[in-house]
Amino acid sequence: DGGITQSPKYLFRKEGQNVTLSCEQNLNHDAMYWYRQDPGQGLRLIYYSQIVNDFQKGDIAEGYSVSREKKESFPLTVTSAQKNPTAFYLCASSTSIGGTGPYNEQFFGPGTRLTVL
Amino acid sequence: AQTVTQSQPEMSVQEAETVTLSCTYDTSESDYYLFWYKQPPSRQMILVIRQEAYKQQNATENRFSVNFQKAAKSFSLKISDSQLGDAAMYFCAYRSAFGGGADGLTFGKGTHLIIQP
Numbered sequence: 001d002g003g004i005t006q007s008p009k010y011l012f013r014k015e016g017q018n019v020t021l022s023c024e025q026n027l028n029h030d031a032m033y034w035y036r037q038d039p040g041q042g043l044r045l046i047y048y049s050q051i052v053n054d055f056q057k058g059d060i061a062e063g064y065s066v067s068r069e070k071k072e073s074f075p076l077t078v079t080s081a082q083k084n085p086t087a088f089y090l091c092a093s094s095t096s097i098g099g100t101g102p103y104n105e106q107f108f109g110p111g112t113r114l115t116v117l
Numbered sequence: 118a119q120t121v122t123q124s125q126p127e128m129s130v131q132e133a134e135t136v137t138l139s140c141t142y143d144t145s146e147s148d149y150y151l152f153w154y155k156q157p158p159s160r161q162m163i164l165v166i167r168q169e170a171y172k173q174q175n176a177t178e179n180r181f182s183v184n185f186q187k188a189a190k191s192f193s194l195k196i197s198d199s200q201l202g203d204a205a206m207y208f209c210a211y212r213s214a215f216g217g218g219a220d221g222l223t224f225g226k227g228t229h230l231i232i233q234p
Binding site: 033035040041042043044045048058088090092105106107108110111 | 121123126152159160161162164167208210220221222223224225226227
């Protein structure tokens with residue numbers, strides 16, 4: 001089945017540690033995205049990538065880093081510079097620019113819950 | 118920058134009745150996409166319905182329909198014959214059509230929908 005997988009489902013981090021959240025998709029989508037969700041807030045865009053080896057900052061990129069070495073994978077690193085990293089993180093993907101389908105619908109993974117101890 | 122506002126943090130409806138969730142947005146663009154996503158307790162984001170700004174006809178998906186008022190920048194979701202499985206957080210989202218529409222989504226803060234049996 002095609003879809004998006006995120007791992008781990010739950011992640012615990014100590015103060016000062018970097019952690020990496022995994023996101024893999026087998027939908028053959030070119031574009032991938034990372035969002036953060038806090039209680040009482042909608043989703044906020046952290047980073048996105050439209051093609052391999054290229055990515056752009058979203059609205060809240062400070063304290064995060066990403067890489068896009070393969071089309072299928074878009075890992076997110078939460079660095080020690082992120083002052084309040086406890087949140088639910090969602091990865092998404094969509095068809096490429098100008099791809100088939102007029103809506104460029106974003107498909108979401110199941111999410112990773114990150115907690116700082 | 119675009120903003121999306123959902124003014125109802127929580128709504129409650131009796132099973133089998135109809136409920137309308139409100140969404141307004143602010144943009145200077147003329148072409149864009151609008152979406153309603155559902156997030157049940159599992160936290161998986163599920164696309165409910167979508168609308169292209171240049172289409173005047175309101176989108177409909179089974180029991181779900183929208184009232185899209187472009188001039189008023191309003192995009193409400195109507196759920197008919199509410200079912201227990203409709204209970205979830207509902208998020209309104211905006212996406213620019215500029216650049217092929219591969220940018221990230223801008224979300225509202227969500228409306229928690231409760232279905233009373």
